[in-house]
Amino acid sequence: MIRVAICGGSGYTGGELLRILSKHPVVTITAVTSERSAGKSVVDLFPNLHKYSNLIYEPLHVEDILDRAELFFMALPHGESQGAVDFFFRNGKKVIDLSADYRFKDIKTYEEWYRVSHKFQRTLEKAVYGLPELYRKKIAKASLVANPGCYPTGAILGLYPVIKNKLIDVASIVIDSKSGTSGAGRKSDVEYSYCEVNEGFKAYAVVGHRHTPEMEQELSAIAGKAIKVNFTPHLAPFDRGILTTMYVRLIESVDTEKIIELYKKTYTNEPFVKVLDVGRFPNVKNLRGTNLCEIGLIVNIRTNTLIIITAIDNLVKGASGQAVHNMNIMMGFDEKTALDTAGLFP
């Protein structure tokens, strides 16, 4: 058994960590923090998690909880996570940070896009970007894992095989994402109230979304050269899921079958990536509650363009499920522990 603490456990990401970990046979949750909900029990905030009626939110005092866990999940807002992560890391703990604070190799990029200064460069240098399909070996040895953003997860997994194999013009990348509303978090904001979102559909943060540089960092690393992308997120009227439709110009003409073969080969040993057969495309509905990323592919031979469509559950593969996957790798557990579930349909 390992003891685990969750810092920032009152949002959707925190609730999802609790839900997933409730199925984990060798994990005990010893602390869960929330400033606003301190004193309340988990079941007060998440009536679906009735097993946790005895788990009480406490304010985050890093010294107080340091000795109560071997591993810390950090689900705090960007900027607020930095210091606590650094503290636990320096004290020899394993840390999985779900915020953006430790995702960027280049501290300037972080500071520019997030408009926060970063005070822990040394710790930042030790962080591993927690996308298991690309960095499994590093994650296994890491003490600090920066869990990827939801949009980058679906985009990078979709683009990795063709960039790696130099099949596309990397100056042509279009990433058009549609996200369920849980991606906005659990907060009081008229913009995300039911009657504003329901029956609506809109783009937001057009050109300026903060996940853009995160995608670019990872895609550039794969390509071995600087890549800039066109990324547009959209807010959609459903709870969970991100569907990402990508358009990339092929350097030479390749047929759909060959592309699918390449993707299947690339991800053949990956428990959480599923490449669909010719003519099949993913639907976020089938993935609710699962840690899967599904990928559908087709070449438009009239324009020599590859269309790549990926789908994930933003709260699972896009956040808490991937965090648990990272924990499993870091701790040497079977990777699928607590994550091997069928989606809830309908």
Next chain:
Amino acid sequence: MIRVAICGGSGYTGGELLRILSKHPVVTITAVTSERSAGKSVVDLFPNLHKYSNLIYEPLHVEDILDRAELFFMALPHGESQGAVDFFFRNGKKVIDLSADYRFKDIKTYEEWYRVSHKFQRTLEKAVYGLPELYRKKIAKASLVANPGCYPTGAILGLYPVIKNKLIDVASIVIDSKSGTSGAGRKSDVEYSYCEVNEGFKAYAVVGHRHTPEMEQELSAIAGKAIKVNFTPHLAPFDRGILTTMYVRLIESVDTEKIIELYKKTYTNEPFVKVLDVGRFPNVKNLRGTNLCEIGLIVNIRTNTLIIITAIDNLVKGASGQAVHNMNIMMGFDEKTALDTAGLFP
């Protein structure tokens, strides 16, 4: 007063024609046809249209209704519309066809994409593509108007100014559309049942959607040269609306303000196109029940790409509202008659 008949009046498009025309002061509906619902009243199928309790569906017998109207709205399925349109047209009637049967200049393109043969080439040659913003003068003189498809309406209006002014690389066009489920029509099909669509989101007809050649025909005509596009439609869990996000490479760098200025100038006299100010983007929610097309624009200077986002109500500007607009032009009525409504929000 003019007398109007609706052929194929039991689907969502037919219902929407009836709803809009109920506000038209100089139109009388003298006949509405439906094979399956013959004998039922309109209010049986559309309880919202309680004024039409005395209007009874009849089977379509073209000879029987020929003399009962001056103008015929044809809302029949593709392939089924051809013959009836030809009959009314040859008998000197005005016809607005909401099917795809008379949209294509090149009969081969129609036959290839719709897998139906076209038997009325001469009549086809007389048809005018009913996008008022591009073809107002021709529509005013036409007896046969082919009402545009829902996706082409939003795409063409968004691309027209930059193609016309040769600002973009026309080989780079990406059109990513998200449609409400009413676009699938009123039919019994497990795929469109509530529990399959709700909480889901997926692409469909990827690469092969029939609105692709329709867009290409019109965009090529604007450009004066052949254009091929990447078009992906998606099925979204809301009733009404299409949001289309488009990505086009700019030939030279232009700033967002200049682009918006160009669009505002282009559409300055258009009653149903609204170009949004800098930083604003459309939401389908605001347009429900209206004949408007809203356009939001921004240049991504990091990639020299223009992002164009348009929104319409697919049943109004994308179908029945545009049809009534065409009627108003053909008959010399004020263009805004019966179409000058505020959207229903929330």
Next chain:
Amino acid sequence: MIRVAICGGSGYTGGELLRILSKHPVVTITAVTSERSAGKSVVDLFPNLHKYSNLIYEPLHVEDILDRAELFFMALPHGESQGAVDFFFRNGKKVIDLSADYRFKDIKTYEEWYRVSHKFQRTLEKAVYGLPELYRKKIAKASLVANPGCYPTGAILGLYPVIKNKLIDVASIVIDSKSGTSGAGRKSDVEYSYCEVNEGFKAYAVVGHRHTPEMEQELSAIAGKAIKVNFTPHLAPFDRGILTTMYVRLIESVDTEKIIELYKKTYTNEPFVKVLDVGRFPNVKNLRGTNLCEIGLIVNIRTNTLIIITAIDNLVKGASGQAVHNMNIMMGFDEKTALDTAGLFP
């Protein structure tokens, strides 16, 4: 032309007043107030109301706007409305108050259920309860109309004929209502955020909802004796509409046809009440955007119970549409002016 002001115009009720009045041929809106949104234009808050781009929200200063209108719609929160209503009324203006402040004959009942003291008893005595079907003549002569609550509107219209005709045991009334989320208003509150409401369904304010005494006041007045009801409201995942299912014990057995005949006769001249035929029951979907109340009826002969089901659009017949109806009556306009619309379906 009459000049009209709207006090509290930034919520859903205010927006709906603006939408409906935009179709009213003899009304000019001269002022619209909002404390939080002062300085913004209506179109900033309601992009669907693009005609109102020149109408700017101002803070409410009653002296400043007194002379700018003949009639004032008050869409302020309960308790905040009292003073302003009194001021306009005392200065000879016509006032329609959409809050609960002037609905109660018994000031104690108001103070007890709303936990606010009422300071304007004399003005309160002049207020007429604005349910046109019951109080048309009084409304026509009134200067101050208290617009009914959304739930009471559907409940009272459904129960009026059988209570009036003494057909039921008035001690047996069960009123089970299901409301769309727009009834909660336009506000930032986690409880009404998209992911909390969507895919959910719950009762709220069970036993203690403030519309209970309002229903009881009016039903008692019809019966000529004190009535207490069981009323449970539910929050449902759609935007607009209230469906109310009522159960009442019949004193003697009556068949469904007779009951429907009674209802049709009772409401025969009412433009906004529609009694459905045997076997038909209302659906909120058909009423969106309309001022109608639809009523379906059936007798359960096995239990000698009458089931009455009513549906309205809570923002129209349940609020702003009924307010405009009251204005039409007070001003001597045709009652259907600006309200004679077909529902938006789908």
Next chain:
Amino acid sequence: MIRVAICGGSGYTGGELLRILSKHPVVTITAVTSERSAGKSVVDLFPNLHKYSNLIYEPLHVEDILDRAELFFMALPHGESQGAVDFFFRNGKKVIDLSADYRFKDIKTYEEWYRVSHKFQRTLEKAVYGLPELYRKKIAKASLVANPGCYPTGAILGLYPVIKNKLIDVASIVIDSKSGTSGAGRKSDVEYSYCEVNEGFKAYAVVGHRHTPEMEQELSAIAGKAIKVNFTPHLAPFDRGILTTMYVRLIESVDTEKIIELYKKTYTNEPFVKVLDVGRFPNVKNLRGTNLCEIGLIVNIRTNTLIIITAIDNLVKGASGQAVHNMNIMMGFDEKTALDTAGLFP
């Protein structure tokens, strides 16, 4: 390990059986039948069940599958289940029938409400009504269990303690239920298509729903005398869940605390019934994917009426989860096996 077959495995109930059983450590599924989908794999119909890619639907030939399983789940339509159930039962197999065919003690009641004749009276006499909270001991010994209907499950569990303890006037029972659309099954029917259900809410089968006599049979058995109820089901725009609001007249006044105490005591050892504390009421959103029934209670002292509100997931506790619970009891497994999951929220 026991071998299990599912007859009728292509609907939502069948899919849910497959999903739940995928977590069951001692069950192997050896056959799954479907006439329409014979030859397809489970994953073709349920992309969320990707583990079942090798499980192929076959037509139901009872002789062929008789020897392939010890226990048969029957998820066939009413009327079609009778014969196959009888066959498996007579051949010594254990059978859990999710249809209504074996729920009624009185064959006449079944034939009258379902308009089908019942040909297997002897087998019917052996069937046990599969509500574990009431009939656990009988279920443990049974070979044939008739799994309860979705509405009766929530209604009976809510009424059992007060009827058993003779606290209410059993002539006063009102049962008002709101069901998600998955209750209608997976079928092509315009009435259940997305645009008809979404943003709508309506009652259906008013007075005449077939679950009425099923509730009455069980409630009468509890009371020891004949009970008739008022039951109205409603169709709601969400996927999963039934919320049932019940109104019963108390014989003597009792306070809410006492009632809750009685319910908690009654269900104290029940793993799948959760009685909520004072002031708390259930929301279907919290129960998605779980086998729980949550119960909220309050006395309206003004009318001496008890309001009982229950919520379940109609596909789990209302169908397939309860079926697996029954299997666990029949086979002597831990009752919570495969059913001990937290709800998916949001």
